[in-house]
Each structure stands twice: as structure tokens, then as C-alpha cells.
Amino acid sequence: MPSSLSRALESYPNRFDPSVLSALPEHLQETIRRRNEVLGPGYALNYREPVEFVSGHGAHLIDRDGNDYLDAYNNVPCVGHAHPRVVEAVSKQMAAVNTNTRYVQESLVDYAERLLATFPEGLSKLSLACSGSEANDLAVRVARYHTGGEGIIVTRWAYHGLTREVASFSPTLGKGSPLGPNVRLIDPPDPRLAAPGSTLAEHMRKQVRDAIDDLERHGYRLAALVTDCAYSSDGIFTDPVGYMTGVVEEVHAAGGVYIADEVQSGFARLGDSMWGFSRHGVVPDIVTMGKPMGNGLPISGVVFRPEVCEEFGRNVRYFNTFAGSSIPVAAGAAVLDVFEEENVQQRVLENGTALRAGLEGITHGSPYVAEVRGSGLYVAVEIVQDPESLEPDRARAEDVINDMRHRRVLISGTAKGNNVLKIRPPLAFTSADVTRFLETFAEVAKDRLQAG
């Protein structure tokens, strides 16, 4: 690692190293220098040569010189950059009025009904917030209130957000950001970590039970197990499914609740369902969502089983100024419109399957690729030093990421070793985009992923 990087950014995948500023084009240098002057703590830029865009459409971003980049990374603009349906709905609402939830708004009620209709029975109450962090903060606040417990279990390299509470159970923030004494970590559902002769389901269940025991030994009753249903920062583990049933049984037996963090995995990202938890055949007690929900407008949500939030609701009021206002709700509703009109989930399933198949073909036999995995349009390529040790190869992964960027295809990295390619395009990704992606990836793989 270059020594110029702060501890904050050491563990950050694919970040720009500010010490090489002088190697950049002049205008970029100047903007970044000004940016460094005025921005507060903890900001990072992506890529060895950061990039600026002035317009976008579908999964495409256009820079100042008119170059077209294929965006295979951004999940927020889920129905596509600057999707006209969303632009129109928000512009129209803005020109009319924006009132908050202290006023009656039929559009809020309509939206809540539509969104809740995508959930299984039992998950029937929606609270809105502004960010995934606020959603997870509220979810855990309610879980603590409901259970009377404080213990929280998350996966080893999880990220759930940035409020003080949520950062305390987000180990991916690194050693500079302390975990709470009430937090325990378990492995993500990586089948390779199960002991020989043991199934993934057994491994996961045992870990959760051990974590509960250890919490109780330290005087903490369990409040919640929180999992990102795509395990994004752990390295993206979507399959096999089915291990959650036993895990949730353990959580309930200990008096805790299961919170499914769908900020990354929700809104059809995984292709075969609207929500990641559905793939596992379980119904969580609380579900949180955010990033793609308004295609870029800040909106997030928490869906509860009513019995879980009843006590909190009787005792605590929750007024989130911007959340549930007419403008973000208009954005959220327009996203649902596009999902229906464009049959987004089906497109994700088809193009995701083609993308993974193509990547498997290109990387087949590579000594540096341990695995291509994922579901829908959330795809991981794990880059290792050799296929036996599975030792992470961060440098090679970052070479691939930056070679892709120079060929104008945007991806990034993830996992504790920063060695897993994170391929997570807007859900607007078309089959032509898949083709362009694979052609570019094949070129890069020739340089970086072939034996020798």
C-alpha cells in the first residue's frame, strides 16, 4: 500500500491515491486540488485516474470530451441514468408542491400500498427515511426496543451504514472505526468455509448460535441479526440458498429479530425475485432498503412486521423531515412504474445470466480466478494469487479494474482482501451492454488473467 494513504482509505477498494495528483490531466488536477481544500473527513475518489461525467442514459455515462463509458458499477440509477420517466415525474411534482408527512398526501399512501404489495404477507408497515443508513439505524432502534436486547450479529466484513449506531456494526469501515462491545461477527455464507463434512446451513447456524452464546456470556441479550442479502462488502455471496431457515430459528429462539438489509440486494438486483430474502424462503421481521429506490433521489425505507414495531410506535414519535415528502415519493413511484413497464426483473435475470456465463467462459482455466459468482446483475469475480491457496490478489484485481476503466467500462472491487471484482451495473443494462462488457473484459483478461 502506498504510505501516503490514510488508515481510513487503506482498506477502501479501488480508491484514488491523492499523492499521484500531479500525474493527472490539468483540469482534473485542479478540480481535485480544490475538492481536497473544501471537503470534510473521509471522502474518497474511485480509480487511479478519477473520472467526471456530464451526462448519462441507460447504463452509459458520457465524459466532458463526449466519450461513452459503460457503467457496470452504479446501482443507484437502477432504471438507468437520467431515465426520462423519473425525470418527468420528479420535475412535475417539484413544479406542483412538496409537502411532508404531517400533511395528508394521497401519493404517499398510494406508493406505500404499491411497495408493500411486493412483500410477503406479514410485512405490512412501511416507514420512510432518507438513506440506507437511516433505515438501518431505525430498524435496529426498533429491534432493540422490541426485544429489550442489545446484541447485534453481522457478517465479518459487513457494511450497513454510517450513523454512529450503524457504523458500530459495520466492520468493513476498518480498525479506525470501533465496533460496539455488543457486536459479534460471523463468516459470510461462503460454502468453502464450512468444515469438511459440514453443510453451509450447519456452518451458518452454528456460528449464529455461538455468537448468541458469547453475547449472553457477556451480558447482552440478542436484539438482531442483520445481513445484507447479497453480502456485498464480504465479497458477494448469493448462492447456494436455503441456509437461512435454521439461522432465523436460532435468532428467534434467542428472542432476537432478523433484519434483512436489502439496500444492495433489493429491487430485483438478484434477478429471480424483487427481494433477496425471498430466494432463501424466509420472511424477515424487518427489511431495509435504499439506494435504487428513487433512482438517485434520496429515499429509503423500512418494512416491519406490525408486532415488531408496535411498542416503539406507541412510545416514540418519528418525524423524518424529508422522508415521505412528495418529491422523493414521486421518484419512488416512477421507479415502480418503470419496473412494470420495462419488465425490469426479467431483463435482469436474462442479462445477468448471460453476463456470468460470458465471464465464466473468459476466465475458465485462469490460475488467478477462483470463482465467478453472483445472481442477477450482482456479479463477483474473485482474483487470487493461486487457485490452491486462494490468497487474495488485490494488486491484480485493481489492475483489472483500472484497465477496464481505461477501456471505458466501470467496475470496482470488494471483499476484505479487496480482490473481488464487483460488477453491479444499473438494471438498465441491455444485452448489447453485456456484449460490450464481455468484449472489453476479454481484452483485459488476456493481459491480466492468463497464466504466465
Add this chain to the structure above:
Amino acid sequence: MPSSLSRALESYPNRFDPSVLSALPEHLQETIRRRNEVLGPGYALNYREPVEFVSGHGAHLIDRDGNDYLDAYNNVPCVGHAHPRVVEAVSKQMAAVNTNTRYVQESLVDYAERLLATFPEGLSKLSLACSGSEANDLAVRVARYHTGGEGIIVTRWAYHGLTREVASFSPTLGKGSPLGPNVRLIDPPDPRLAAPGSTLAEHMRKQVRDAIDDLERHGYRLAALVTDCAYSSDGIFTDPVGYMTGVVEEVHAAGGVYIADEVQSGFARLGDSMWGFSRHGVVPDIVTMGKPMGNGLPISGVVFRPEVCEEFGRNVRYFNTFAGSSIPVAAGAAVLDVFEEENVQQRVLENGTALRAGLEGITHGSPYVAEVRGSGLYVAVEIVQDPESLEPDRARAEDVINDMRHRRVLISGTAKGNNVLKIRPPLAFTSADVTRFLETFAEVAKDRLQAG
């Protein structure tokens, strides 16, 4: 209090009582019934008869039947409902692109420079977030990191936000929402609370010193004093100024930082300056802002002295997905444009002064009005049972608020006794709006505030 109200809403000023649903017009009943079915915990509606709006302009809101309401309450649409400048800027940006802070965006840098230029020297680093709650959460997280302390001092009925951390120092949320063991409460700067022969400055300084002593006695070093510079939920106390110098000295002597929460008081709300703290001749260590910042688009900010956030920035990364993206930044920049073009601060000063003068004239001699106070367009009218005891009269205050609403002027209530009229219009309030407001208020005062 009607027994049908949950503990969550008992202390909530001017809330709708859901048990009287059947007295409402049919369409409203139906929408509220559906709303109650789908919304999560803690939501409240304003007014005995809630209201829905379909459009707005300036300080005016229009209902389904075309009735024009004068909005003398909403601070978020600061430059006016649906201000065309903001609508155009956001619509244009949406149609182009929305990228986050991991990409270079010249517009973000331009905005940060413009915003920071409104601050005194020393306050030179800006972090963006989505809500005032996130801003206060980050501010205190950084304060804890910088000072190594945990103690937090706030005013007795303060509200700073809704994350678990910030709710733990927001006493206005009531007994259902527990304060942290590291939190101490002091009186707001109400000159009537100073002991005879003592000044407000002495009273405030002594309270802060006592709170620090008590924290230390319990093993907590001070992290921060946090004050809303308008003391909105405490009852709105803007004057006299000048007591903060000694208070900040005590905070610094104890190793703590002073956080000015400008979510309510910032952006020229108080008329004589852009930021509430400026009126007191002090420079805080951290300043937070939110509500009016994007005229309704979710955007908030934290401004730091660089030495306060340096250690945090070296160790912790902070990526807030939506915050600092092109869309909210476009809204924030358009608000600053309007501030310049329309000379907003001067308008606030003039119309605020006229509004207070008119209210003083109307309520002069009323046995039920203890005080008209405030600054700029943040005005309080304190309603009491009699002028000697100053016992709060919540029922009378709520009668006034609802009489105003039936005459189509929107205000609400505040303070622990729920007896202070909160008059806080969009900064777009014109002198014609002042006239209409005062005419309506005079009618209501005839019924509710005259002796007899």
C-alpha cells in the same frame, strides 16, 4: 389529553387525534384510514382537521378545491414552494446525470466553496449528508473522536434528530425515548430563568459548568455542547444575544467542542445574519445544517474547523451514497442563487420585524400572551393561563392554531408546554403575506386572546 393518543404523540404539539377520524370529510377519512394501515411507527398529522395540498408558490399552498392557504409554518421550502429557479436547476441536472462523490464533480466543488464562503474564517471543511439527523450524528461522532470524551450537553427540551445516537440527546422526544447516561440538560436561554441579580450570561455559564462537573463526577469527559441556535423546540429563544462567549469558554476549558445546530436557525432564518451563531459573536467548532438547504430536496451538511475533523478523517472513511450527488447539489446551488438574486436575508429582516411588531400590537394587553419574541422569520407567541404564573395554556394555544388553520393560515406549536405558537414561514414571505397574516391573527385573537 385524549386517552386515545399514544405516549408517543402526547407531547407532540398540534397533532391530529386519530380517534376523531369519523368527523372528517369523507375523502380525507378514507385517505387517513389507508395511511394508518400502511405507515410504520410514530407518524403524526398536524391539525384537528388535517389538510392536503396539491400545489404551491411563494408562501402559498393550494388545496384540492383551489383554496389558497398562507403558509406561515414550513421552513423547508425556504425560497418558496415550487420556486421555478430550483425546479429548473434540479430538472436540468436530473435530465443530464447524477453521480456520487466517488466521481469528480466540479459542481460539488463549486457549491462547497460558495457555501463555505458564508462562514467565518476557521470553519473551512464541508461534509454533506442527507438529513439534519445525519448531520448531527456525524458532528457528534467526530466530536467524540476528536475529544475522546462522551459527555453531551443540550437544552432541556431540545430536538436534534432521530438516529439512535441523536435521539439519545433529543429530550423533546419524551419519556418513551430514553436519553443516554452521558447526556445532561440545561435550561434554554430564557432570561426569565436567571436568578434575581444574575444575568442570562451568568446563568447559562453556570449551568454548563455544573453539567460538566456532573458528567465528570460520573466518569464522562465532555465531548460536545450542542445547541439549536433558535432553541426551536424549547420555545424559540433568540434574544438577548451575547451569553455564548462564556459558555463556549467553559466547553473548551473542559476539552469539549461547541456544535451549533443550524438546521432550524441557518440560511438567514433569523434575518440579521446567514447563521444564528453569528448573532452571538462566537465561532463554533462544528456547524450543522439541513432543512432549507435544498428547498425540499434532501441535503444536509456539516462544517468543521479542520483541526477538529482531522483525526477522524485520517482513520474513518465516510461515504454517504446520496449526499453530495449532482441532484441535491444542484438544488443547494439554486437556493444560494435565489438568496443572492432576491436578497432574501434583507427581506426576512424587514418582514420579520413587521410581523413581530404587528403581533405585539394585536396581543398587547392580552392576559393570555406572556411574550412575543423571535428574530427574522422565526417568531414565538407564548400563551399562558395568566401573566403572573406563566403557567402554559396548551388548550388555548391549540385553539388559536386550529382557528388560524380554519381561516387558512398555517402555524403550529412548540415548547415543553405545547403553548408557544410557532410562526416560521418560508423565507419567501412577502409584506402582503405579513398583512394577511396579521389580519387573520387579529380575528382569531378577538375570540381567543382577549380578556374575559
